Amino acid sequence: MRFNFFFRTTAALTTNHEGAPAFALTPQLELYAAVATAALSDQFYEAADARLLRLRTLVAKNEPRFVAQLAVYAREQLHLRSVPLVLAVELARVHNGGNTVVCLVARVVARVDEITELLAYYAAANARTGRKTLGRPSK
Structure with missing residues (x-):
């Protein structure tokens, strides 16, 4: 670390899962x-x-646009299936307004069986604790 003294003094340190410096x-x-x-x-x-x-917590800490772009990247470039669906559901929980979530779901659901996986995670993540009550009908 003879030449990289700026990086050494300005980097914030924490500990990893094992308790080692990171x-x-x-x-x-x-x-x-x-x-x-x-x-x-x-x-x-x-x-x-x-x-x-941890994913839930991190989605809430980040900008909705970044989360949506990351979910699309994870589905289309990293070829992940479940994690982009989790990101979409969690983004829907914290983001209101616009069509970000609608566009995101259209990009990350690439197969028919992923619709049921998305709905299953949504049901699990939003477990109902009381009775379902109906609101007024929309006009």
Whole structure:
């Protein structure tokens, strides 16, 4: 580190899952890393439920446009199936207005069976705790 003294003194440090020193990531980089390495099953460092909770938290910390672009990138370039659907549902939870979510779903649902996977995750992520009540009919 003789020549890279600026990087050494300005980088924020944190700890990783093992407790070792690591560099702190921006919310965008952390979400990208979580998506690009996503396997929605138990892993050595992280259980599947913990991964989903972390994705939920990171979606809320990022701009909706970035999340939507990342979901499309994950589906079309990384060829992931489940994670872009999770991002779409979580984006719908935190983003209101515009047609971002509608356009996103149109891009990340590429196969017929992905519609049912999207709806299954939506139902699981939005578990109802009380009785369903109907609002007034729309005009």
